[in-house]
Amino acid sequence: MLNEDALFYSRVLTELTLSFHIIYATIGVGVPLMIMIAQWVGIKKNDEHYILLARRWTRGFVITVAVGVVTGTAIGLQLSLLWPNFMELAGHVIALPLFMETFAFFFEAIFLGIYLYTWDRFENQRKHLLLLIPVAIGASFSAVFITMVNAFMNAPQGFEIMNGELVNINPLVAMFNPAMPTKVAHVVATAYMTAAFILASIAAFRLLRGSNHIYHKKALFLTMKLGLIFSIATAVIGDFSGKYLAEYQPEKLAAAEWHFETEENAPLILYGVLDDGEVKYAFKIPSALSILAHGFPSSEVVGLDQFADDEIPPLSIHYMFDIMVTIGVWMVILSLVFWLGTRRGWAFIQTKWYRWLIVLGGPLSVIAIEAGWWLAEVGRQPWVLRGVMRTAEAATSSNQVDKMLILFAGLYLILGIGSIVVLSRMFRRNPVEREIEDRKAEKGGATS
Amino acid sequence: MNLEILGIVVLWTFLFGYVIVASIDFGAGFFNAYSLIVGKQKILTNIIQRYLSPVWEVTNVFLVFFFVGIVGFFPKTAFYYGTILLVPASFAILLLAIRGSYYAFETYGARGHKGYSFMYGLSGLLIPASLSIVFTISEGGFVSLVDGQPVLDYWTLFKSPLTWSIVLLSITAVLYISSVFLTWYANKAKDVEATALMRKYALIWALPMIITASGIIVELRGHNLEHFNRMIDLWWMFGLSFLLFLSTVWIIWNRRSYGLAFVLLVGQFALAFFAYGISHYPYLLYPLLTIYDSFTNRAMAISLVVAFIAGLCLLLPSLYLLLRLFLFNKRYVRGDSDYHP
Ligand code: HDD
Ligand code: HEM
Numbered sequence: 103m104l105n106e107d108a109l110f111y112s113r114v115l116t117e118l119t120l121s122f123h124i125i126y127a128t129i130g131v132g133v134p135l136m137i138m139i140a141q142w143v144g145i146k147k148n149d150e151h152y153i154l155l156a157r158r159w160t161r162g163f164v165i166t167v168a169v170g171v172v173t174g175t176a177i178g179l180q181l182s183l184l185w186p187n188f189m190e191l192a193g194h195v196i197a198l199p200l201f202m203e204t205f206a207f208f209f210e211a212i213f214l215g216i217y218l219y220t221w222d223r224f225e226n227q228r229k230h231l232l233l234l235i236p237v238a239i240g241a242s243f244s245a246v247f248i249t250m251v252n253a254f255m256n257a258p259q260g261f262e263i264m265n266g267e268l269v270n271i272n273p274l275v276a277m278f279n280p281a282m283p284t285k286v287a288h289v290v291a292t293a294y295m296t297a298a299f300i301l302a303s304i305a306a307f308r309l310l311r312g313s314n315h316i317y318h319k320k321a322l323f324l325t326m327k328l329g330l331i332f333s334i335a336t337a338v339i340g341d342f343s344g345k346y347l348a349e350y351q352p353e354k355l356a357a358a359e360w361h362f363e364t365e366e367n368a369p370l371i372l373y374g375v376l377d378d379g380e381v382k383y384a385f386k387i388p389s390a391l392s393i394l395a396h397g398f399p400s401s402e403v404v405g406l407d408q409f410a411d412d413e414i415p416p417l418s419i420h421y422m423f424d425i426m427v428t429i430g431v432w433m434v435i436l437s438l439v440f441w442l443g444t445r446r447g448w449a450f451i452q453t454k455w456y457r458w459l460i461v462l463g464g465p466l467s468v469i470a471i472e473a474g475w476w477l478a479e480v481g482r483q484p485w486v487l488r489g490v491m492r493t494a495e496a497a498t499s500s501n502q503v504d505k506m507l508i509l510f511a512g513l514y515l516i517l518g519i520g521s522i523v524v525l526s527r528m529f530r531r532n533p534v535e536r537e538i539e540d541r542k543a544e545k546g547g548a549t550s
Numbered sequence: 551m552n553l554e555i556l557g558i559v560v561l562w563t564f565l566f567g568y569v570i571v572a573s574i575d576f577g578a579g580f581f582n583a584y585s586l587i588v589g590k591q592k593i594l595t596n597i598i599q600r601y602l603s604p605v606w607e608v609t610n611v612f613l614v615f616f617f618v619g620i621v622g623f624f625p626k627t628a629f630y631y632g633t634i635l636l637v638p639a640s641f642a643i644l645l646l647a648i649r650g651s652y653y654a655f656e657t658y659g660a661r662g663h664k665g666y667s668f669m670y671g672l673s674g675l676l677i678p679a680s681l682s683i684v685f686t687i688s689e690g691g692f693v694s695l696v697d698g699q700p701v702l703d704y705w706t707l708f709k710s711p712l713t714w715s716i717v718l719l720s721i722t723a724v725l726y727i728s729s730v731f732l733t734w735y736a737n738k739a740k741d742v743e744a745t746a747l748m749r750k751y752a753l754i755w756a757l758p759m760i761i762t763a764s765g766i767i768v769e770l771r772g773h774n775l776e777h778f779n780r781m782i783d784l785w786w787m788f789g790l791s792f793l794l795f796l797s798t799v800w801i802i803w804n805r806r807s808y809g810l811a812f813v814l815l816v817g818q819f820a821l822a823f824f825a826y827g828i829s830h831y832p833y834l835l836y837p838l839l840t841i842y843d844s845f846t847n848r849a850m851a852i853s854l855v856v857a858f859i860a861g862l863c864l865l866l867p868s869l870y871l872l873l874r875l876f877l878f879n880k881r882y883v884r885g886d887s888d889y890h891p
């Protein structure tokens with residue numbers, strides 16, 4: 103029995119919750135590593151500025167983690183509430199990483215609590231830094247485990263279905279599916295990249311707003327350098343993700359590239375619009391898709407003609423792909439030029455317009471994350487478990503989903519606005535200049 | 551012991567952990583709001599903030615652990631409970647989300663105002679009430695199968711006295727557990743005023759708690775005789791639990807060791823919670839779902855158990871560290887040094 107309304111609203115609610123959660127989750131995965139690096143640099147160079155940087159980032163981080171935790175709790179329950187049939191099947195086969203994720207949360211939550219409240223408790227800063235390692239590990243591993251679940255949805259294996267019964271279940275084979283290596287690596291690398299560029303945006307913004315303190319310059323250089331490293335990693339792993347798709351999910355790649363006929367020397371279509379099944383205003387790079395998919399210009403790339411009509415994902419994912427890749431390449435160039443310019447003393451990277459471009463980099467990276475997930479998830483349709491269960495079969499039969507959608511939309515609105523207001527107030531009330539002075543006074547003799 | 555029982559014991563234990571730590575949290579929020587209204591806020595706020603700040607996230611993970619674990623060990627629960635709980639669970643998520651995030655906004659960010667503290671306190675009573683509905687539903691009689699899909703009858707649920715007695719118990723238990731714990735904590739902090747106030751609250755809420763708890767046993771007799779009879783078979787566990795309750799109250803009344811009082815209280819609730827759980831066996835949802843027909847396959851069960859043991863080896867030392875640094879650290883509890891981020 104199919105309940106069309108429930109299906110439709112369940113999809114919208116899932117899209118909404120995940121798209122909102124992923125913003126905070128990405129920050130939650132990436133920022134602890136950045137804090138760790140800043141504190142470590144500070145200890146090594148014996149430079150108070152980097153320590154303060156770590157300290158201020160931590161304060162902001164607590165707010166984003168809080169929203170990550172509550173929206174994560176929401177999505178965790180919603181998966182069972184909206185997709186009971188899917189979760190029943192998933193519970194049998196892929197519950198292991200989901201379960202391990204909760205341990206990662208536990209680990210992170212415990213040490214974050216300790217880290218936060220022990221800033222001045224240790225004589226030796228190194229000991230305090232040690233407490234952050236479990237936080238960073240816990241955060242990254244929650245991403246690893248949840249992405250393993252998602253990889254399984256794209257390339258399910260480790261079980262067989264005989265007469266409607268699940269048999270021969272092997273949780274480890276399910277966990278280590280073919281989609282796992284590229285997906286996990288790409289998700290983790292993009293989280294680090296996004297965190298670095300968001301922090302760079304903030305530093306650039308402070309510099310634009312008249313504060314010329316060396317503190318912000320150090321922050322900007324550090325984060326742009328990290329951003330450069332992780333954006334290159336992102337692009338390289340992204341290329342591998344494309345090769346994975348060509349091998350295991352050719353329909354997703356074909357839909358993303360508007361590649362209709364199976365052929366050799368397949369051209370890569372960039373940008374453009376689709377008008378009545380005809381591609382217009384697009385750039386075509388000869389043989390590039392063949393290279394992207396298999397590494398050789400002459401290799402054959404499977405096109406959409408090989409698939410039944412009702413198994414082709416929406417062609418709109420092409421736009422998502424373009425957005426993601428454009429931003430990825432753009433951020434590599436932006437940070438590379440900044441890094442070279444700083445070393446060679448190019449003047450233009452100090453100009454206003456260049457700093458504005460850096461400010462834009464943070465939000466752009468978030469947009470790339472969203473576009474990437476929409477590409478990956480919509481590109482899997484009509485399947486919730488590729489080849490095994492259709493999304494339509496997975497949904498709840500309840501009639502109340504539309505009301506819940508309104509409820510949650512309101513919640514996310516409040517949380518989104520609340521977190522932005524609190525963050526900006528927090529830092530405006532306590533500017534760096536003042537905090538640096540305060541710290542000096544503290545060190546000068548008076549103990550707090 | 552077979553794997554089914556092992557699985558449910560692990561989950562039940564974590565749920566019990568959540569009941570205790572979350573009750574402390576929810577009750578603290580309520581007392582904070584109440585003291586604000588009656589103008590005694592200065593006495594409590596410090597104590598409550600000191601305890602809650604480092605642990606609120608950990609509290610939340612206990613809940614996540616439970617619902618992720620139950621889908622792992624008993625996947626069919628996702629189908630039954632997932633379908634029927636959409637509305638009640640969504641409300642609980644909503645309240646939890648607002649409470650959790652605004653706690654963080656307030657503590658780490660900018661100070662809010664009175665209205666906020668009031669909402670925060672109120673949510674501390676509404677969340678246990680909304681979560682406790684699950685216990686009521688599990689007793690059966692509210693869910694029917696229509697075309698193979700479980701459907702919840704809201705009106706019957708709303709009318710049932712069982713629903714309301716469980717809601718009442720959840721509220722009184724939250725207030726009682728929380729006030730006993732905070733008495734102990736305030737005493738450790740050598741805060742005489744706060745100790746006296748919390749002690750008073752503990753004594754006030756002891757009686758309503760035990761009355762509502764006994765009331766449920768009576769209600770069950772009318773609602774689910776099978777469960778009731780199995781509970782009577784376990785009379786000695788409930789009896790022991792009652793004795794522990796009396797000892798706790800006696801100790802608090804006579805101002806003896808508040809630490810011991812809290813330990814006895816945990817014992818009291820553990821006994822009652824497990825006696826309730828054992829008598830519920832083997833049903834997860836009367837009479838549609840048992841732990842046997844919902845259980846996962848053997849391979850998954852074994853890997854979950856292995857993961858659980860490995861996770862525990864990681865978790866227990868970390869939890870111990872957290873407790874040692876904050877709960878049992880005299881200087882921190884007393885507020886001698888300020889370790890702000
Ligand atoms: C900052 C964000 C970001 C950036 C700059 C890029 N990506 Fe990406 N991409 C993601 C963020 C992302 C993501 C959000 O992390 C996705 C969504 C699902 C996933 O596994 O990762 C993703 C998915 C994803 C997929 C689909 C994988 C699948 O469905 O299994 C491919 C083929 C690529 N990416 C390829 C690239 C390429 C060639 C890039 C060139 C620079 C690139 N990505 C930049
Ligand atoms: C956090 C990053 C993720 C984002 C932003 C995301 C986004 C989306 C989107 C946009 C859809 C809708 C596709 C459509 O309806 O056309 C979807 C579908 C779905 N996703 Fe993901 N997803 C993410 C990760 C995951 C993970 C890790 C899981 C599993 C644990 C998951 C479970 C599902 C399910 C069950 C659906 C089916 C609903 C549907 O197809 O509409 N998602 N997701």
Ligand code: HEM
Nearest residue numbers: 127130131167170171174175177178207245248610611614
């Ligand atoms: C790839 C996408 C995702 C990433 C990178 C991610 C990462 C995170 C992070 C970093 C947190 C904060 C945890 C903490 O600080 O303790 C979090 C919270 C959470 N996430 Fe996600 N998440 C993703 C998608 C999902 C999905 C699809 C689910 C549903 C199964 C989920 C379930 C949760 C839960 C339940 C929490 C709250 C944990 C707690 O209470 O501490 N996440 N997630």
